[in-house]
Amino acid sequence: MTTAQQPENPDAGAAQPGTRPPLAQTDWSQIPSPAFLVDVARLDANVAAVADAFASAGVALRPHFKTSKCLPVARKQLAAGAAGFTVSTPAEVKLLAEEGMPNLLWAHLPVGPGKVETVVTYAGAGVLTIILDSVAVAAPISAAAQQAGVEVPYLVEVNTGQGRTGVEPDQVLAVVTELDKLPGLRMRGVMTHEGHVGTHTVRSELEQAARKVGDDLAEVATQVREAGFTCDVVSVGATPSMRSAPFEPGVTEGRPGTYVYYDANQVRLGSCELDQCASSVLARVVSVNRPGSAIIDAGSKAMSSDIFIPELGMGTPVDLEGNPLPGISFASANEEHGFLVGDGTAALKVGDMLRIIPNHACGTSNMWSSALAVYPDGHTERWDIGARH
Ligand SMILES: Cc1ncc(COP(=O)(O)O)c(C=O)c1O
Structure with missing residues (x-):
């Protein structure tokens, strides 16, 4: 273990944006969605x-x-x-x-x-x-x-x-x-x-x-x-x-x-940056029939609905590398359908993949019986999630 000074200011520990690597990548085309991902x-x-x-x-x-x-x-x-x-x-x-x-x-x-x-x-x-x-x-x-x-x-x-x-x-x-x-x-x-x-x-x-x-x-x-x-x-x-x-x-x-x-709520509170969030839900776009919106295959049973935050909706959509998706927000969800809304949805087509950073990591992981751990070299492992209700 390395040693570090006790943080002296409130933002210590929240490293500067851009100093951390993007989320680990793997062959996403073979991974069924939705999936609960952990970036190792x-x-x-x-x-x-x-x-x-x-x-x-x-x-x-x-x-x-x-x-x-x-x-x-x-x-x-x-x-x-x-x-x-x-x-x-x-x-x-x-x-x-x-x-x-x-x-x-x-x-x-x-x-x-x-x-x-x-x-x-x-x-x-x-x-x-x-x-x-x-x-x-x-x-x-x-x-x-x-x-x-x-x-x-x-x-x-x-x-x-x-x-x-x-x-x-x-x-x-x-x-x-x-x-x-x-x-x-x-x-x-x-x-x-x-x-x-x-x-x-x-x-x-x-x-x-x-x-x-x-x-x-x-x-x-x-x-x-x-x-x-x-x-x-x-x-x-x-x-x-x-x-x-x-x-x-x-x-x-x-x-x-x-x-x-971490999670989107901790980003909102200033506890971390978006690029420190280590868990996400992998989703695919399944329908773009209505202008101004896109439907994904991750709904409330993938995300949990325990923290709905008006300014965050059901979670923060990012691309597969973890970059925010401008003009797209996750407005609401049915059990297996997520409603993305905003101008940015015009660029989405059926089959596109994205990740959702959960509002509340604890509630989201509790929805899943396993996590797909993604390592920097692209290999993946199944990790059991136990002790669920
Ligand atoms: C008793 C207790 N201790 C510690 C924690 C951890 O807090 P956090 O989820 O903010 O990390 C919780 C969270 O609910 C808690 O209920």
């Missing part, structure tokens, strides 16, 4: 850049596996120095644990009998830490852990603004005090997911909000320690905030996930 050179660059930034700052990197759900990607992240992985579902826990991946953080509240069983199995095997935000979630886990004779390590989730799950910062001490009374559980620290920073489209404001998340969580950790509880892990996690929140004093760990592939 870009993936490797993304993995290395973020691993190096964390390593040089002395902060642990525990990438979120939900983005790729793909073991070859996880192996690259581990080889680059990841301290473990973040996961969100029992299937992700099992896939990584059975592969021998270390230090898993299940960053979703494990409620219900199947999830409690998963916790006891893998925490008992020494590979899993969970998150908790209430005694109601913790009590069944405590009971099951006691019965199985195992100890379950946990982080307390803190709401730093996302407003999803998590304890309000001024309630953390009270909740930690109650959780501490439950047998079979072991407090290790605090965590947050600062996805809300993505509501700032001005990059400097986004970075400021991200730094505040790091500071707020570190402050909570100090209070917890001063009250006599263990709080060794102080964990933040999101891609838009990954150049600032993890590097605030007192933060020990970052959990970005999307950075492995």
Whole structure:
């Protein structure tokens, strides 16, 4: 691994346009569409850049596996120095644990009998830490852990603004005090997911909000320690905030996930450039019968519809080399049909191939059972995508 300075400015890490190679090419004519493509050179660059930034700052990197759900990607992240992985579902826990991946953080509240069983199995095997935000979630886990004779390590989730799950910062001490009374559980620290920073489209404001998340969580950790509880892990996690929140004093760990592939939404937020996006959906034009539009064979079942962004539509169309296609936007989709619109569609004909950079790489990869990994020399490999719902 090479070493790099911790980024000093908000845009560090987003290399200048034109300094990276175009997307890898292969014999596209033989590849059925739609297809989920992973450009291996870009993936490797993304993995290395973020691993190096964390390593040089002395902060642990525990990438979120939900983005790729793909073991070859996880192996690259581990080889680059990841301290473990973040996961969100029992299937992700099992896939990584059975592969021998270390230090898993299940960053979703494990409620219900199947999830409690998963916790006891893998925490008992020494590979899993969970998150908790209430005694109601913790009590069944405590009971099951006691019965199985195992100890379950946990982080307390803190709401730093996302407003999803998590304890309000001024309630953390009270909740930690109650959780501490439950047998079979072991407090290790605090965590947050600062996805809300993505509501700032001005990059400097986004970075400021991200730094505040790091500071707020570190402050909570100090209070917890001063009250006599263990709080060794102080964990933040999101891609838009990954150049600032993890590097605030007192933060020990970052959990970005999307950075492995990036996506059109991260380009919009200034987290990366378009030519860092490593995943795309290969599509062919199937109809140009209506002027001003073209229909492609990638619809909502190829892209996922979980993030529709008005200015981005269903994704960003690029040519096979990754260059933007002026005058063409991906306006809407049916399940297997994508609607490209705009003046630029006049140049398209049936059979033309293009790629769509997804708005949300995680949602898109979850639509696919495998990725076609494209190497710089043009050879390709099938990579299984596992642990899907
Ligand atoms: C708990 C948690 N940690 C980390 C992440 C990674 O964030 P991102 O997708 O912005 O990389 C997520 C994303 O949803 C998350 O929910």
